[in-house]
Amino acid sequence: MNQIVIENATVVQTMAPCEVANQVDIVVEGDKIVAVGVNAASGYPLATRFDGSGKIVIPGMVCAHHHYYSGLSRGMLVKAGKQTDFIEVLKQWWWRLDRALDEEACFYSSLICSIDAIASGTTSCIDHHASPSYISGSLETIASGMRSVGIRGLTCYETTDRNRGLAELKEGVAENIAFAQSIDRKKKQGEMPLVEAMIGGHAPFTISDEGLSLMAAASSETGRGIHLHVAEDAYDAVWSHHQYAADIADRLEKFGLLSPKSLLVHGLYLNRHEIDLINSHRVFVAHNSRSNMNNHVGYCSLLQHIDNLVLGTDGCGSNMFEEIKMAFFKHRDQGGTWWPADFLKVLARGNEILELYFGKRFGRIEAGYSADLTILDYHSPTPLVADNVGSHVVWGMSSNAVDSVMVDGRLVMEHRCFPFDVAQIYAKAAEVAKRVWKRVDDIMP
Ligand SMILES: [Zn+2]
Missing domain, CATH: 2.30.40.10 (Urease, subunit C, domain 1)
Known part of the structure; x- marks a missing residue:
C-alpha cells in the first residue's frame, strides 16, 4: 500500500x-x-x-457550496440587460450561461474549478450543477473533471421547472438518481468513490409541489440528502407565502426533505421559527458571504442561531481562505459578535458533511x-x-x-506543481469559454 x-x-x-x-x-x-x-x-x-x-x-478545507458550472464565466463578455434585483441577475446572467453549457463546457468548467480549488488549499468541493441543455450525463461529466484533478467532491443536479416545466423537473431528478446509483454500483464493486452524490434542487420558487415530492422520493431511494437554495432573496420567501401560504421550511418539512443529510443554502430570509425547525432536523446551512454581497441580497441576520452552519462560495471561486475573511469582515460590518475562531468552526464543520456521505473521518490530522x-x-x-x-x-x-x-x-x-499540463488545459478552457460566451449572446433572457 x-x-x-x-x-x-x-x-x-x-x-x-x-x-x-x-x-x-x-x-x-x-x-x-x-x-x-x-x-x-x-x-x-x-x-x-x-x-x-x-x-x-x-x-x-471544504467548500460546502459551489457552482462548477460558473467556471467559464470569469470575465464573460456578453450583452446583458439591467440587473437591479436578484431575479434580473438570474435571468440576465446565470440562467443564460447555464443554458449555453454542453458536455465539453461542463468538463472544462469542472477541470478549472478543481484546479483552482486545489491551488487554494481546498480539498473538497460540494457542487450544485445546472446545464438545462445537457442534463442527462452532466453529473458524470462534472465528476470526471473532479477525478482528473484529484479533488474530493459531491455533486448534484439543481432540479427546476424554470425552462420546460414538469418535463425538466423529471429530467433533473432522474439525473440525480442515475448519478447516485452509478456511485453505488462502483461501491458494490469495492471502489471508494472520490465523488459522491446529493439530490439537488434549484430553489423552492422554481420547484412545484410535484417536484418536491419527486425529490423526496429520490432522496429515500438513494439514501442521499437534498442540496437546495432557500431564501437567498426575500423573493423566495414571499413566493412561498403567496403560492403555498407556507414558510419555506414548513413546505420542505411537509415533503420530508429536512434531514441531517440535507444541505440548504443561503437562508437569509428564513424566520426564527424556520431556523428552529431546521435545527431540530440537524440540517446543514451554507453561508456564502461574497455571493450575498455581490448579489446585494442582504445579510442573514439570524446567522448565529443556525446550529449546523457551514461555509460555501456559491461559485465565487473555491478559495476558503478568502471566503472566511469575507464572512468574518461582513459579519463585523453587520455588528455581529462572532470572532475568527467562531468562523473557523463554521469552516471546519464542512467536514461533517463529508463524514456523512463518505463514511470516513475528516477534518483532523490524527490516526484514522x-x-x-x-x-x-x-x-x-x-x-x-x-x-x-x-x-x-x-x-x-x-x-x-x-x-x-x-x-x-x-x-x-506538490510544491505548487500539478502532475499535468495546466497551461494546456487553461488554453483549451479559454477556447471553450469563447464559444460558450457566443452562445450566451444568442440566448434571450
Ligand atoms: Zn448557489
Missing part, C-alpha cells in the same frame, strides 16, 4: 479543539493517516518522504482520519498557538501560502 511520510512539520488542527504541535511526522498509508507524532516516521523506513521542515500542515491535507509555507511573525489559530487563519494565512495538497492520500499538487 502507498505510504507517504510528511516529516518534521508543524501540525495545526483547525477543527475544535484547535491545537499546534511542532516537529511532528504524519504517516499516510493508502487513503488514511495512520500515525502522527514526534519520530512517527521511524517505523516506516520504506515510505516516500516529504520534507515538512518549516511547513505547516492543516486539514484540507482521511489523508486530505493542505501543506502551507506560512511563517508568522507572532506566536501561533492553540488559542489563536482562528486569528492566524483570518488575519495571516492565505492561498499564497499553499505549497502542496494531498487528497485521499495522494499528493495532487
Whole structure:
C-alpha cells in the first residue's frame, strides 16, 4: 500500500479543539493517516518522504457550496440587460450561461474549478450543477473533471421547472438518481468513490409541489440528502407565502426533505421559527458571504442561531481562505459578535458533511482520519498557538501560502506543481469559454 511520510512539520488542527504541535511526522498509508507524532516516521523506513521542515500542515478545507458550472464565466463578455434585483441577475446572467453549457463546457468548467480549488488549499468541493441543455450525463461529466484533478467532491443536479416545466423537473431528478446509483454500483464493486452524490434542487420558487415530492422520493431511494437554495432573496420567501401560504421550511418539512443529510443554502430570509425547525432536523446551512454581497441580497441576520452552519462560495471561486475573511469582515460590518475562531468552526464543520456521505473521518490530522491535507509555507511573525489559530487563519494565512495538497492520500499538487499540463488545459478552457460566451449572446433572457 502507498505510504507517504510528511516529516518534521508543524501540525495545526483547525477543527475544535484547535491545537499546534511542532516537529511532528504524519504517516499516510493508502487513503488514511495512520500515525502522527514526534519520530512517527521511524517505523516506516520504506515510505516516500516529504520534507515538512518549516511547513505547516492543516486539514484540507471544504467548500460546502459551489457552482462548477460558473467556471467559464470569469470575465464573460456578453450583452446583458439591467440587473437591479436578484431575479434580473438570474435571468440576465446565470440562467443564460447555464443554458449555453454542453458536455465539453461542463468538463472544462469542472477541470478549472478543481484546479483552482486545489491551488487554494481546498480539498473538497460540494457542487450544485445546472446545464438545462445537457442534463442527462452532466453529473458524470462534472465528476470526471473532479477525478482528473484529484479533488474530493459531491455533486448534484439543481432540479427546476424554470425552462420546460414538469418535463425538466423529471429530467433533473432522474439525473440525480442515475448519478447516485452509478456511485453505488462502483461501491458494490469495492471502489471508494472520490465523488459522491446529493439530490439537488434549484430553489423552492422554481420547484412545484410535484417536484418536491419527486425529490423526496429520490432522496429515500438513494439514501442521499437534498442540496437546495432557500431564501437567498426575500423573493423566495414571499413566493412561498403567496403560492403555498407556507414558510419555506414548513413546505420542505411537509415533503420530508429536512434531514441531517440535507444541505440548504443561503437562508437569509428564513424566520426564527424556520431556523428552529431546521435545527431540530440537524440540517446543514451554507453561508456564502461574497455571493450575498455581490448579489446585494442582504445579510442573514439570524446567522448565529443556525446550529449546523457551514461555509460555501456559491461559485465565487473555491478559495476558503478568502471566503472566511469575507464572512468574518461582513459579519463585523453587520455588528455581529462572532470572532475568527467562531468562523473557523463554521469552516471546519464542512467536514461533517463529508463524514456523512463518505463514511470516513475528516477534518483532523490524527490516526484514522482521511489523508486530505493542505501543506502551507506560512511563517508568522507572532506566536501561533492553540488559542489563536482562528486569528492566524483570518488575519495571516492565505492561498499564497499553499505549497502542496494531498487528497485521499495522494499528493495532487506538490510544491505548487500539478502532475499535468495546466497551461494546456487553461488554453483549451479559454477556447471553450469563447464559444460558450457566443452562445450566451444568442440566448434571450
Ligand atoms: Zn448557489
